[in-house]
Amino acid sequence: MTAALQRVCVLGATGSVGMNTLDVISRHPGRFEVFALTAHSRVDELFAQCVKWRPRFAVLPDEATAAELRTRLKKEGVRTEVLSGAQALCDMASHPEVDSVMAAIVGAAGLAPCLAAARAGKRLLLANKEALVVGGALFMRAVHEGGASLLPIDSEHSAIFQCLPEDRTGWPSRIDHILLTSSGGPFRRRDPATMASITPDEACAHPNFAMGRKISVDSATMMNKALEVIEARWLFELLPEQIKVVIHPQQIVHSMVVCRDNSVLAQLGTPDMRVPIAYGLSFPERIESGASQLDFATLSALTFEAPDFQRYPGLALAWETLRSPEGSTTVLNAANETAVAAFLAGTIRFDQIHSVIAQALDAIDLRASGSDSLDALLEIDHRARRQAAQFVKGLAP
Numbered sequence: 080m081t082a083a084l085q086r087v088c089v090l091g092a093t094g095s096v097g098m099n100t101l102d103v104i105s106r107h108p109g110r111f112e113v114f115a116l117t118a119h120s121r122v123d124e125l126f127a128q129c130v131k132w133r134p135r136f137a138v139l140p141d142e143a144t145a146a147e148l149r150t151r152l153k154k155e156g157v158r159t160e161v162l163s164g165a166q167a168l169c170d171m172a173s174h175p176e177v178d179s180v181m182a183a184i185v186g187a188a189g190l191a192p193c194l195a196a197a198r199a200g201k202r203l204l205l206a207n208k209e210a211l212v213v214g215g216a217l218f219m220r221a222v223h224e225g226g227a228s229l230l231p232i233d234s235e236h237s238a239i240f241q242c243l244p245e246d247r248t249g250w251p252s253r254i255d256h257i258l259l260t261s262s263g264g265p266f267r268r269r270d271p272a273t274m275a276s277i278t279p280d281e282a283c284a285h286p287n288f289a290m291g292r293k294i295s296v297d298s299a300t301m302m303n304k305a306l307e308v309i310e311a312r313w314l315f316e317l318l319p320e321q322i323k324v325v326i327h328p329q330q331i332v333h334s335m336v337v338c339r340d341n342s343v344l345a346q347l348g349t350p351d352m353r354v355p356i357a358y359g360l361s362f363p364e365r366i367e368s369g370a371s372q373l374d375f376a377t378l379s380a381l382t383f384e385a386p387d388f389q390r391y392p393g394l395a396l397a398w399e400t401l402r403s404p405e406g407s408t409t410v411l412n413a414a415n416e417t418a419v420a421a422f423l424a425g426t427i428r429f430d431q432i433h434s435v436i437a438q439a440l441d442a443i444d445l446r447a448s449g450s451d452s453l454d455a456l457l458e459i460d461h462r463a464r465r466q467a468a469q470f471v472k473g474l475a476p
Contacts, residue, residue, distance in 0.1 A: 085202075085360070086114040088171050090192055091183035092128055093121040094291055096206045096232065099352045100181045101128065103360060106367055111360065115171040117184070120144075126151050129159045135176075136160050138167045168192040173199035179360065181232070182207045185293060186416055187409075187460050190214050194453060197221040197229070204359040206232035208303075211310040212412045213456055215405070219313050230359035231314055235259045235307055237355030238333035238346035239315060245363060251316050258335040259307055260327040261386070264299040267328065271390045277429035279422065296419045300432055301391035306415075308397035309408050319401040324394065326384045331373065349373050392433045396440070404445040406459045413463035414439035421471045431474050439467045 087104065091097045097116075104111040117138040118125040129137050129152055137152075137159050139145045145163035152159055162170070165188075172180050172192040179202040182193045189207035194214065196203045198221050205211070210218050222229050231237050239257050243250055265284050266277070283295040297303035308322050330350040335343050348354050349371050357368035388395050393415070400407040418435035421427045427435065443466055445459070 084112055085110065085178045086112045086176055087179045087181065087360070088115040088117075088174065088177045088196075089113065089181045089183065090117050090168060090172060090189065091119070091181075091185065091206075092116040093118040093124040094183055094185065096183035096352060096356070097181065100183070100204075100356050100360075101132070103353050103357045103366075103368055106369055110366075114177050115174065117168055117171065119184075119188075122148055129157055130155055133157060134159055136162060136171055136174075138162045138164075138171055140164065165191060169195035172196035172201070175199075178202060179204060181356075181359075182210065183232075185209075185291060187213050187412060187457075190218070190456070191453060194218060194221050197227045198225040200226040202228045202230065202359075204230050204232050204356070208233065208306040208310050209412055211313045212306050213409045213460060214453075215309075215313055215408060217451065217453065217456065228362075229314070230362055231310075232352075232355050232359050233307060233310070234330075234350070234352065234355050235334040236311060236314055237358060239311065239336060241346045241358065242334075242336040242344040243315075253339055254321070255337045255339055255341070256321040256323055257311060257315065257317065258337065259304060259311060259322065259324050260330065260332055260334050260383075261301060261304045261324055262298070262328055262330050263326040263386075264301060266299055266390065267326065269390075271387075274390075274430040275428050279425070282422070282429060292423055293416070293419055296422060296432075297415070299429075300393050301386065302393045302415050302419075302432075302436075304386075304391075305394050305397035306412065308394075309401060309411075312401055319398045322398075324386050326386055327382065329378075329381055331378065331381055347373060393436060396436065400440070403440075406445040406456070407440065409456055409459045410440055410443050410445070410463040411436060413460045414467040417464050417467035417471065421475075427471055427474045435467050435470045435474070438470045439463050442466050 089097050113132040113134045115136040116134045122144050142163045145161045149161045169192050173195040180196040181204045183206040187209045190210050190213050193210040231240050282299040283292050311322050332345050332347050335345040337343050351370035353368040354370050357366050400411045414436040418432040
C-alpha cells in the first residue's frame, strides 16, 4: 500500500535539524511534500532551499528580509509566497493543508508556533526543547485538547519513546525511572578550575555533532541536559526523581528505560539526527533515514559514568526548578539564553553562565505570577531576560 502524501512544514529549516529533515524527505520522493519553510536570518540558505523544494510558503522574521527573498525568488521563477513575522509562523504551523510540523526553532521563540500546531491537531515533531521547558502544562494541555500527535525528535527523548509500548495505557506504572544519556560535551575531562579561560570556539567544538553555536554551548555546560530533564518530565508524565542522567561519551546508547522488574530497555544506533527525524515522520512505520548502520564488531567499548555537578553546576537546576513554583523553568530557560548570548559575544566568561542563571532564579518572585496562558509565560520570560541582562552588565569587564 502506498502511503498518503504528507505535507510538511519545517520551522527552522536552515538549522541542523531542519536540514536533516529535508535530507530524510529527499530520500522518499512521492511520500512527502515540503509545504512551508521558515528561517530566522539565513536568507541565502532559505533561498537555496526554496529553489530546490518549491514550497508553497516561506517565512522570515521581518519584512525587509522577506522582501529581499521575494525579489530573488521572482528572478528565479520560483512562485513561493514569502511571508514575515511571528503570526506567519503560527499560521504555517496550523495551516489546514499541513499534516506534519517539524518544530526546530531554537529558543522560546518556538513556543507560539508549537502551541498553534498542537491546537490544530497536527503531527508535531518536537525538536524545540523550550516548548516544554517554557510551556510545560500549557503545551501538553494544548496537545491533548487539539488531538495532536506529539513525536519527540531529540535523540534522547526519541530513544525513550521508542522503548515504550505503542499502547501507552498505564505505562507509567511499569517503569522505575529513565536514564538520559549525555556525551559530556567537550570539557568532560577538563579541570573545573580552568573553566574561566574557555573560549566560544572551544565551547562550540562538540565531540560528536556539528550544531548551532547556542546549542553547542548548552552541550558544553550540560544545560541542554537540564532542559531535556524538564522536557522528559512533561513528555512521559514522570516525577522529577524518576529522571536520571548518565554520561556516555560514545553516544551509541541514546537513552534507557529501567522497568519495575529492573530490566533495562535501550535504543542504540549511530549518533545521527536523521534516525529520530525519520521515525517521527513515519511513525508508527520505519523508513530509511540515511544513517549508517551500527557495526558492533568495531565497537571497542561502551562506557558510562555519573555526571560531575561541580563541572556542570547548571545540570542540578533541572530538578530544582521542577520542584519550584510554576514558571521557574521559564526563568531558567530565559536566563540561560541571555547568558549564553553574552558569552558568545565575549561579554562574560564561560564559568559565569551558571551564576547569571542562578541569580535570575533567586531574584524573580513567581508567587504572584500566573503561568496558565501564553501571555503570562511570555511575561515571565521577558522579566527573566531583563533581570539576567542586568546581572550580565554587572559581570562585564
